[in-house]
Amino acid sequence: MNVFMDYIIKLEKKDRNEEISKKFKNQFQTDNFYFITIPLFSKDKNTAIIVFGNQFIPHEGSGILIVYKKENNKWTRTEKGSRWLSS
Secondary structure, eight states: OOHHHHHHHHHHTTOOHHHHHHHHHHHHSOSEEEEEOOOEEOTTSSEEEEEEEEEETTTEEEEEEEEEEEETTEEEEEEEEEEEEEO
16 A cells, blocks of 8 residues: 555544545645555566556546567566456
């Protein structure tokens, strides 16, 4: 997890969404952030999945899951993947 998500989880345990938004903005001087996940590899280490996203506090966000393949020692993005948008 990252610092932003850890902070949100901590706040969610004791505050309502409006308070979470206010406290997050006060703490980080922003109401959104970008994130990239750690790659998830297949057993043979020739496929990886990475998620790139943007989160707007408290509930809006968007992102994309991208599948990469390793061929001839070079990683290339495949056409597979999915996008999402929430509000």
